[in-house]
Amino acid sequence: MATITRRGxxxxxxxxxxxxxxxxxxxxxxxxxxxxxRLSNSNTFEPPxxxxxxxxxxxxxxxxxxxxxxxxxxxxxxxxxxxxxxRIDARTVEFTLRExxxxxxxxxxxxxxxxxxxxxxxxxxxxATGAGRSTVLAGTAGKEPPAEVIAVARRTYPGxxxxxxxxxxxxxFVNHTPDITLEGRIAQSVGAVFSRAAFDAAxxxxxxxxxxxxxxxxxxAEYRPDTMLILEAHxxxxxxxxxxxxxxxxxxxxxxGRMNGLFSGExxxxxxxxxxxxxxxxxxxxxxxxxxxxxNIRKLAFDKSNPVLADARIRRAMTHLxxxxxxxxxxxxxxxxxxxxxxxxxxxxxxLRDWDNPRHDxxxxxxxxxxxxxxGEPITYRLLNNYYTNQVNNAQIVVESFRxxxxxxxxxxxxxxxxxxxRSPGRGLRDWSNTSLFGDPVAxxxxxxxxxxxxxxxxxxxxxxxxxxxxxxxxxxxxxRRRGHFRRVLELLEREDPAYIVLHQAAAFTAKRRDIAWRxxxxxxxxxxxxxxxxxx
Amino acid sequence: MxxxxxxxxxxxxxxxxxxxxxxxxxxxxxxDPAQIIMGADAPPEAIDAFRTAWGLDEPxxxxxxxxxxxxxxxxxxxxxxxxxxAIVLVTERIPATLALTLPALLIKIGLGIPAGIFAALHRNSxxxxxxxxxxxxGFTVPSFVLGLLLVLVFAVQxxxxxxxxxxxxxxxxLPVITLGLGGxxxxxxxxRSAMLEVLGQPYIRTASAKGVPWRSxxxxxxxxxAAIPTVTIIGFMVGSLIAGAVVVESVxxxxxxxxxxxxxxxxxxxxxxxxxxxxxxVTMVCANLIVDLLYGLLDPRLRSGTRKAx
Numbered sequence: 001m002a003t004i005t006r007r008g009x010x011x012x013x014x015x016x017x018x019x020x021x022x023x024x025x026x027x028x029x030x031x032x033x034x035x036x037x038r039l040s041n042s043n044t045f046e047p048p049x050x051x052x053x054x055x056x057x058x059x060x061x062x063x064x065x066x067x068x069x070x071x072x073x074x075x076x077x078x079x080x081x082x083x084x085x086x087r088i089d090a091r092t093v094e095f096t097l098r099e100x101x102x103x104x105x106x107x108x109x110x111x112x113x114x115x116x117x118x119x120x121x122x123x124x125x126x127x128a129t130g131a132g133r134s135t136v137l138a139g140t141a142g143k144e145p146p147a148e149v150i151a152v153a154r155r156t157y158p159g160x161x162x163x164x165x166x167x168x169x170x171x172x173f174v175n176h177t178p179d180i181t182l183e184g185r186i187a188q189s190v191g192a193v194f195s196r197a198a199f200d201a202a203x204x205x206x207x208x209x210x211x212x213x214x215x216x217x218x219x220x221a222e223y224r225p226d227t228m229l230i231l232e233a234h235x236x237x238x239x240x241x242x243x244x245x246x247x248x249x250x251x252x253x254x255x256x257g258r259m260n261g262l263f264s265g266e267x268x269x270x271x272x273x274x275x276x277x278x279x280x281x282x283x284x285x286x287x288x289x290x291x292x293x294x295x296n297i298r299k300l301a302f303d304k305s306n307p308v309l310a311d312a313r314i315r316r317a318m319t320h321l322x323x324x325x326x327x328x329x330x331x332x333x334x335x336x337x338x339x340x341x342x343x344x345x346x347x348x349x350x351x352l353r354d355w356d357n358p359r360h361d362x363x364x365x366x367x368x369x370x371x372x373x374x375x376g377e378p379i380t381y382r383l384l385n386n387y388y389t390n391q392v393n394n395a396q397i398v399v400e401s402f403r404x405x406x407x408x409x410x411x412x413x414x415x416x417x418x419x420x421x422x423r424s425p426g427r428g429l430r431d432w433s434n435t436s437l438f439g440d441p442v443a444x445x446x447x448x449x450x451x452x453x454x455x456x457x458x459x460x461x462x463x464x465x466x467x468x469x470x471x472x473x474x475x476x477x478x479x480x481r482r483r484g485h486f487r488r489v490l491e492l493l494e495r496e497d498p499a500y501i502v503l504h505q506a507a508a509f510t511a512k513r514r515d516i517a518w519r520x521x522x523x524x525x526x527x528x529x530x531x532x533x534x535x536x537x
Numbered sequence: 538m539x540x541x542x543x544x545x546x547x548x549x550x551x552x553x554x555x556x557x558x559x560x561x562x563x564x565x566x567x568x569d570p571a572q573i574i575m576g577a578d579a580p581p582e583a584i585d586a587f588r589t590a591w592g593l594d595e596p597x598x599x600x601x602x603x604x605x606x607x608x609x610x611x612x613x614x615x616x617x618x619x620x621x622x623a624i625v626l627v628t629e630r631i632p633a634t635l636a637l638t639l640p641a642l643l644i645k646i647g648l649g650i651p652a653g654i655f656a657a658l659h660r661n662s663x664x665x666x667x668x669x670x671x672x673x674x675g676f677t678v679p680s681f682v683l684g685l686l687l688v689l690v691f692a693v694q695x696x697x698x699x700x701x702x703x704x705x706x707x708x709x710x711l712p713v714i715t716l717g718l719g720g721x722x723x724x725x726x727x728x729r730s731a732m733l734e735v736l737g738q739p740y741i742r743t744a745s746a747k748g749v750p751w752r753s754x755x756x757x758x759x760x761x762x763a764a765i766p767t768v769t770i771i772g773f774m775v776g777s778l779i780a781g782a783v784v785v786e787s788v789x790x791x792x793x794x795x796x797x798x799x800x801x802x803x804x805x806x807x808x809x810x811x812x813x814x815x816x817x818x819v820t821m822v823c824a825n826l827i828v829d830l831l832y833g834l835l836d837p838r839l840r841s842g843t844r845k846a847x
Contacts, residue, residue, distance in 0.1 A: 041574065041576065041618070041804075042574065042618055042619060043616075043618050043619035043621075044619060051576065051578070051579065052576040052578070146586075146587075146590065146620075147586035147587065147589065147590045148575060148579075148583040148584075148586045148587045148590070150586065151580060151582035151583035151585070151586040151587075152579070152580060152582075152583045154582060155580040155582055155583065206619055206620055206621070209619075224792065225619075225626075225792075226792050226796060226797065226800055227702075227703065227790075227792040228702075250702060250790065251790060251792075252701055252702075252790045253787055253790065253796075253799075254787060254788060254790075256685055256688075257688075257700065257701050257788065257789070257790055260685075260688050260689065260692060260693050260700040260701075261692075261699075261700045261701055261702075263693045264692040264693045264696055264699070264700050265696065266692075266699055266700060266701075266702070387577075415567065415568065416567075416568040416572075416573050416803070416805075417572055417573065417577045418568045418569035418572040418573060419567065419568055421572070432577070433577075433578075434578075435578065447578070447580075448578075452580070452581065452582070453580075453581065454580075454581050454584070457581050
């Protein structure tokens with residue numbers, strides 16, 4: 001039984017007195033509350049299981065890939081958990097890991113953790129290429145990742161053959177096919193590095209998926225499904241002490257709820273604010289809305305198997321009828337951009353500056369419709385109720401543009417995506433978007449169209465030439481030839497045999513207290529690291 | 538009696554089976570859970586893997602049979618979102634919902650019945666008209682409008698109460714009031730109507746003519762006879778304790794069964810939806826049974842079976 005002595009009590013009191021300023025100092029960082037529409041689609045936070053805008057918002061708060069994306073800048077790749085990387089050949093990249101990086105469990109990150117993160121964590125016991133995987137790590141029995149995690153991993157790293165651990169802080173990724181985009185693939189959140197020891201200690205895959213132990217600036221402290229997620233500062237973070245003590249994300253499905261909570265002072269940030277509410281928020285001088293175009297492009301997709309739309313001239317006519325500038329000004333208050341086709345400037349050397357969308361030209365549209373002998377046959381536009389921001393208003397503008405040229409486009413409201421894409425009579429037009437997961441066409445439009453995509457499987461848009469060119473684009477390593485392939489891809493998709501009409505870049509808007517200095521990223525990701533958060537500004 | 542009970546149980550079982558079947562058909566034929574849960578941009582391989590893992594690649598009738606046979610064996614299935622048992626997910630949320638619906642039920646009864654009695658006893662007076670105007674307003678204003686109005690006043694303008702969430706008892710005040718006021722208005726209207734009907738009966742006049750004090754007439758003769766329709770309405774309210782706050786839980790971001798139901802339906806998370814529907818059906822059946830028993834307590838003729846039609 002413990003005995004309390006006078007000396008012991010005095011020592012304890014002195015220690016408590018001395019500790020108080022230290023605790024106060026540790027706690028002087030703010031605890032912030034952020035209201036979001038949804039916390040997690042899958043009730044887990046393992047990036048491959050949560051590949052959506054909902055997940056992308058949080059991934060880089062608690063986890064990091066080897067190569068970082070400059071979300072606040074030009075979306076370029078830069079050192080993160082790795083200080084340097086170099087190409088050995090078209091199939092191989094060598095990485096030098098940053099030393100002294102600590103996981104949330106306090107352990108130091110090593111090359112073995114990276115090998116685990118690209119091994120059993122993603123591919124289970126089957127491995128990246130099925131049988132014959134070269135890196136087999138023990139300790140994952142009973143924690144086989146869900147089948148869809150393995151499928152996402154294989155899709156993200158289709159050519160990954162093995163990881164060679166060269167030393168405690170160096171390793172090589174080896175592909176079985178040449179891949180100039182391997183660095184970009186590694187920079188995706190699917191490839192975040194997690195603690196192998198923490199995975200081994202987890203009770204089940206679900207327990208792991210709810211609180212994966214990464215290296216990000218904040219660690220997952222508590223998750224209540226559909227309610228709140230609490231992240232606490234990871235003070236040993238290699239990139240500097242996080243500026244917030246705690247981030248509390250709360251799920252508030254209604255826009256009005258998020259805004260009311262912001263106005264009443266319960267929330268410091270309110271995410272997913274529609275553009276028409278920006279002025280409502282900013283009417284109050286204490287708040288402002290930040291946001292900008294992000295790495296996602298909205299498009300209106302055609303179904304080539306539709307009997308009317310099978311004629312490319314009718315689709316080409318439609319591409320000339322959409323007045324993008326009017327849409328951006330009327331519905332987005334001019335706060336987003338019109339990309340030059342399905343590409344972003346972050347594509348760098350692959351960006352085709354001389355490429356542009358078909359011009360707004362109703363006369364040309366009418367000529368094409370006459371040439372196609374269009375007689376007013378109905379074309380169905382399957383529409384969701386604002387799954388995308390401004391979706392219904394946008395559809396109404398677009399449909400009126402089509403009707404002005406004599407096209408008989410009829411809106412049919414649907415409840416979910418599977419109803420929209422269902423292969424049944426009447427499928428004609430639908431809304432879609434395309435996120436470029438890193439700065440290259442293979443991370444953008446080639447995820448939507450091509451041999452292994454849903455568009456091919458559902459028969460919406462299939463082209464033998466496109467499949468050939470896109471496959472070449474994926475494996476080609478010469479820049480000029482790649483640019484040529486990409487140009488041909490865009491010619492097919494946007495001019496000759498249109499698959500879609502580019503509308504505009506998506507934009508994400510976040511309302512916040514004006515006295516919080518913070519910048520919104522150019523993607524879905526929210527950034528709360530040192531240098532991007534100061535309260536009381 | 539045994540035959541009566543057996544018939545009632547069989548009918549309840551048939552009702553539940555029909556609910557389960559209807560929900561299965563509607564949910565499974567109106568959306569693919571794999572695509573909805575995995576997202577619009579999920580690679581086809583991931584969607585395929587998900588379908589295979591959850592048996593969604595089987596013919597619908599095979600899925601239905603396997604689902605139904607599992608229910609008969611007491612297995613309500615697992616959530617397709619995270620693989621947890623549906624019954625665990627649902628029961629986890631019940632306390633949160635009851636934290637709203639039980640106090641709201643007390644408000645409904647405590648406010649609605651006295652207001653209805655008061656209005657009936659002061660028929661056509663100014664007080665009656667005021668009570669009824671308020672009741673009609675409470676009855677007709679949708680709960681999401683009332684909820685937002687309360688949030689604007691008490692959270693945004695006055696800053697007295699939180700606008701949403703479930704972190705303390707203070708967070709429950711506005712949703713409980715929102716739920717309670719609407720129900721109280723309904724009860725007030727029914728109680729008033731029932732009381733007016735009873736107050737016009739010959740036995741009330743007889744009791745008054747015999748010199749029974751008016752207070753005794755009301756409490757001893759009018760109220761018990763007017764209670765049957767009121768108890769019926771309260772029975773419905775008890776039956777909706779589990780899933781009767783869907784809209785209010787969404788407006789106030791309250792993580793109860795209602796919110797779970799909305800998320801599960803939008804995700805086509807069949808096992809969770811079915812589990813909630815079963816729970817609601819069982820609650821309703823139990824509430825109806827209790828109401829039947831209360832009828833007997835309130836009306837001795839029902840106990841002895843001597844009540845005649847007309």
